[in-house]
Amino acid sequence: MDENARPTFQRWPKKLSGRAPAFVLTFCCLFLISPLLAQDWVKTGTSLGVEKVRLAVADFKPSTGDPQNAALLKTFNDTLWNYLDVSGVVELVSKSFYPLQTPAQPTEVNFPAWNAPPPNAAMLAFGNLGVAGGQLTVQGWLYDVKNTQSPQILGKQYTDVTGDAAARVMAHKFADEIIFRLGGGIQGIAESQIYFVSDRTGHKEIWAMDYDGSNQRQITHLGSISLSPRISPDGSRVAFSALTKSGWEIMMYSLDLNRLVSFPHLGGTNLSPSWSGDGLKLAFSSSRAGAPEIYIADVSGGNLRRMTDSQGPDVSPAWNRKTNAQIAFVSGRTGLPQIYTMEADGTNQQRMTDQGYAVSPNWSPNGQFLALSWVRKYGPGEPGSSDIYLMDIASKQWVQLTHDGGHNDFPSWSPDDRHIVFQSNRSGSPEIWSMLADGTKVQQLTFSGRNTQPNWSWK
């Protein structure tokens, strides 16, 4: 790392008040004026009050004459661009502004062509890729093009056995390095997984995919109805609920063993498991004693304890994964379902939502926000669209994230606190979508069958 470059990339964390991601600051500001937001939709974004760094990303160029290079370069360049784009950390400079000659090596960088308009970039990422002897090698650099004396912030080389997957991994690693430096220490999500329910085989089964919708693969093959997948904090097991011969039971699938592992059948209707942050406990809904109530058990299924005792159905618990001290859940005890929180021992039950139909709470990794699905204005003559909202736990202030109609449900936070994956039928049928936690950079991730109930891995 170059001494002269250091001030350039450290100035961002200072602007972002330490380690907090940009959007947290944004929301704190927004909540102060949320009565205004409750009336109208105000466009929110990480750009409010914070100027994002303008990053130009030149397509990487071939470094050898291997015929595989063209396909691998397309994979690498597309992955790098898309990942940086949806990260929300940088403002990508449109490629139409780039000079005709783009660099593949540090010696080829023409600073005035990048640091002045039209690109007016602050940063430039560039490099090369080549296959030789079955090995794929990528060299990548991040340059502060306004610091012509000592521009290099990052220089990386990656080598692995060649293949499309290797090109994706290298693009992700390089992008994560850029995001880490330009985003004030934000960890990347390139290796994170999204678990979800798909009926594309004819039965609702648990599936998994990469954060961007690639590499979709079937996990369970029960031929029944499997719902509500929840990945364990360490990523080794998926808890879910399935219709068995004895009714709805909590099931446990080991991703290490690639098979179901035992979890006791409890009787009644057992739904919506949620892991504690330490991975030692599960909260879920069970009607084994009559009405559906929230229970907590060890991950072995032992030490079962009932946490709620209400008339309405209690379901969909969500553990505060940072503190392990609170659980949010859904209860119909006063009529239409509302979000409640309680201490992890069942005490101090508090209603969080004031009206409408509120379900599917999901706690942000930093413990500060709940994402939820809410039909705020519910009833005859009301628009009745179900949208994703964020609620600040401490103040109960909320902000609406989706505005594009349809039924939006089951939000789940990315491990870096910055993205939300959710289910929406805005395209016609239920599919999985992702967005930044400010509602921008909305992307559809699934296109085959009906896909629901996404759950983002913890790392």
Added chain:
Amino acid sequence: MKWMFLALSLAALLAVGACKKKVAPPPPPPPPPPPPAAPTASISVSPASIQAGQSASLTWQTSNATDVSIDGIGAVQANGSQTVSPNDSTTYHLTAKGAGGTQEATARLTVTQPPPPPPPPPTVTDEDLFNQNIKDVYFDYDKSDIRADQQGSVQADVQFLGQHANINFTIEGHCDERGSTEYNLALGDKRASAVKNALTAAGVNASRIKTISYGKEKPFCTESNEACWQQNRRGHLVYQK
């Protein structure tokens, strides 16, 4: 020439005839013994067709036979009759052997299978009765309490189940498509329990009842309107085999 040939032929004929008359005739051979009379055989069965389980009379006559047998029966008298009652159609093969040879005769007895017994008069099964008499219980949106207008259905179910105490059944809780998946499964569980509680409160033994929630996973109707949604908000009673 011609007349000479005729003359020679005539002369030759005369010469031959003259020679034969001169040989003494031998004594006539004794007549051969008369050949033994060939056996005769006949067999008949009456009636020629029976139903399985009935019997028929097999009758046979032979003459000039020393060894009479019927396949499947064995050696028999030269003449006789026997009652037979085979299960399948049978060909009776009579063989009469005597000095004069062998004579065979066959008789065919056709056995028809009796018509299947007439099906018993149709009986109404418990399952039919259950499906004809049991009424499902419908719910308001987001509600799991039994509406006043559904009490009649509950009472009809109680009456039927009281008269058919041997029937076990499952109550399925269903919801319309508008709610969220997990909450609907919990709500469907409450609906199934509400119907169960109403029945047990009226005296139906709880051990006969299973409950299951399907939430919105198995709708009866898939259109997005209130008529269809109402069809899907129900406690559905299913006969348990």
